[in-house]
Amino acid sequence: MSDQASHDTDAASGHVQRRTLLKGTAGILAAGMFPAVHAQEKIVLRYLGTAVNQDKAIAEKFKADTGIEIQYVAVTTDEVAKRAVTAPNSFDLLDSEYFSLKKIVPTGNLKGIDTKRIKNADKTTPLFTKGEIGGKKVGDQGTAPKKVMYLEGEKSKKFATSPTQYMSLIPTVYNADTLGIRPDLIKRPISSWAELLNPEFKGKASILNIPSIGIMDAAMVVEAMGLYKYPDKGNMTKKDIDLTIKTLIEAKKAGQFRSLWKDFNESVNLMASGEVVIQSMWSPAVTAVRSKGIACTFQPLKEGYRAWAAGFGLPTTLSGRKLDGAYEFINWFLDGWAGAYLNRQGYYSAVLETAKAKMEPYEWAYWMEGKPAEKDIKSPNGELLHKAGGVRDGGSYEQRMGAISCWNALMDENTYMVQKWNEFVAA
Numbered sequence: 001m002s003d004q005a006s007h008d009t010d011a012a013s014g015h016v017q018r019r020t021l022l023k024g025t026a027g028i029l030a031a032g033m034f035p036a037v038h039a040q041e042k043i044v045l046r047y048l049g050t051a052v053n054q055d056k057a058i059a060e061k062f063k064a065d066t067g068i069e070i071q072y073v074a075v076t077t078d079e080v081a082k083r084a085v086t087a088p089n090s091f092d093l094l095d096s097e098y099f100s101l102k103k104i105v106p107t108g109n110l111k112g113i114d115t116k117r118i119k120n121a122d123k124t125t126p127l128f129t130k131g132e133i134g135g136k137k138v139g140d141q142g143t144a145p146k147k148v149m150y151l152e153g154e155k156s157k158k159f160a161t162s163p164t165q166y167m168s169l170i171p172t173v174y175n176a177d178t179l180g181i182r183p184d185l186i187k188r189p190i191s192s193w194a195e196l197l198n199p200e201f202k203g204k205a206s207i208l209n210i211p212s213i214g215i216m217d218a219a220m221v222v223e224a225m226g227l228y229k230y231p232d233k234g235n236m237t238k239k240d241i242d243l244t245i246k247t248l249i250e251a252k253k254a255g256q257f258r259s260l261w262k263d264f265n266e267s268v269n270l271m272a273s274g275e276v277v278i279q280s281m282w283s284p285a286v287t288a289v290r291s292k293g294i295a296c297t298f299q300p301l302k303e304g305y306r307a308w309a310a311g312f313g314l315p316t317t318l319s320g321r322k323l324d325g326a327y328e329f330i331n332w333f334l335d336g337w338a339g340a341y342l343n344r345q346g347y348y349s350a351v352l353e354t355a356k357a358k359m360e361p362y363e364w365a366y367w368m369e370g371k372p373a374e375k376d377i378k379s380p381n382g383e384l385l386h387k388a389g390g391v392r393d394g395g396s397y398e399q400r401m402g403a404i405s406c407w408n409a410l411m412d413e414n415t416y417m418v419q420k421w422n423e424f425v426a427a
Helices: 018-031 056-066 077-086 098-107 193-197 211-224 238-253 264-273 283-290 320-333 337-343 352-357 361-367 397-401 414-426
Strands: 044-049 069-074 093-097 170-181 205-208 257-261 278-281 297-299 305-315 384-386 404-407
Touching: 044 077, 044 320, 056 069, 056 320, 056 337, 077 093, 077 098, 093 098, 098 305, 170 193, 170 283, 170 320, 170 397, 193 205, 193 211, 193 278, 205 211, 205 264, 211 238, 211 278, 211 305, 211 404, 211 414, 238 414, 257 264, 264 278, 264 283, 278 283, 283 297, 283 384, 305 320, 305 397, 320 337, 337 352, 337 361
Parallel strands: 044 069, 044 093, 205 257, 205 278, 305 404
Antiparallel strands: 093 305, 170 278, 170 297, 170 305
8 A cells, every 4th residue: 555645735715515515514503513614615634544444435425415525545554553653743534443542542642532522422332332242241352442442531641441521533444353264165164263273274274464463363273272361362471472473383384374465365366266265364355255256254253253443533733624524524424324335345333323224124134133135235336245045154243243252452562472473474
C-alpha cells in the first residue's frame, strides 16, 4: 500500500446543493446534536487507515447524503499507528485497530469522542462496552476492546476502568478469525487448531507471516496440542514466546509449512491451487476462493476464534467545522447503510439494530442468525457468494463472536517477540 499525499483542501468555495444538504443534516438538526454544516462551506475529511477499510462506495454514499468529501489516505496498519503518534495534524479521521491504542492514547494525540454527540452510542454492541454477547462474557485475552474503550476525559491520556462519556474509538468493523480448510482435499472433519501442525498435512499447511497475529494463531495451536496453557496469549512473557517459537521452528524444519503468507491474495492463491489444504485465513479470503468455484471452509474450531476490531478516532488537533463534519460522518456511519454494506461482506457492524433495518430479512437471517439462505446471497457489488440453501460458516453472530478466545494485541514484549518471530521465518 503506497502512501498517498494528503492535502488539506478545506476550501470555503463550492456550493453544496440545498437538497443534498437538507438530506444529510435534517436528522442531525432534529436530534439537536450539533450545528449543521453551512451550505457554502465545503468540507474534506482526510481519512487515515488501511486500504482494506477504505471503501469507495462508502465515501460516495456519504458525499451524496451530506455533501462532505472523504479523502482516503491508505497506509499499512503499523503506519496508521505511527502517524497517529508522530503526525496528528496529517489526518481528520483515524481508522485504527483497538490494539494500537496502547501506543496512541498515552501521547495525548486522540480526542475522547463525546458520546453525547453520537446518536446511536448507547446502541453499540455490548461486545465492546461490556465484553458480552447474548449476556455471556467472551474471552478477553489480548486487547479486548472493553479494556481500552473509554477514556477518563476528552483530553485524557489514560483509559478509564469503567464506562465514561468519552470513547477512545467508535467501533467500525470487527470479526473473528480461524483456520481455512479445503474440505474436498482433507475429506474428514477438522475441529481443532492443533490440526495446523498435524504431520498428516506436512508440506500442505501455512501460517500467516504477520508477527503480532501469527504468534497468536501459533499460541492457539500450542494450547490445543496440550503443550502449554498461556496466562494471556495476547501478552506473552519471554518464556512464553520462546516456547511458541521453538514449536514453530521444529514444525518448519520437519517440513510442515508449504509457505508463510503475508498477503491476502497469497493466501487465496495457496488455497485455490490446492498447494495448501489448511492455513491461517481471513473470512473474505475464504469467500474469494469460493468465488472461483472451489470448496473452502472458514472452519469453526472447539478452542474458539482470534478476534480483531477497528474503530474511528479523532485527533486532538481537530476543531470547528472539520470536527463537526467528523462527528457527522461517524453518526452517518452508525445509521445503518454502512453497517448493512459491511455485514454483506461478512464483517460485523457496531450498531446491529440500524444495520438490520437496511437489510432484507433473508440477508439478515443468513449473515446474522446463521439460517439457511432463502435466496442467493450476493456481495454489495452483486457477486454471488452463496447459493440458496447455504449456511454461513460458524453459524450466527452469537455463535461466532460468542466463541472468542483472544483478541489481536500489542504485547509488552513486542520487540523481543518480533526478533524471535524473525528467527522462525529464517529457520
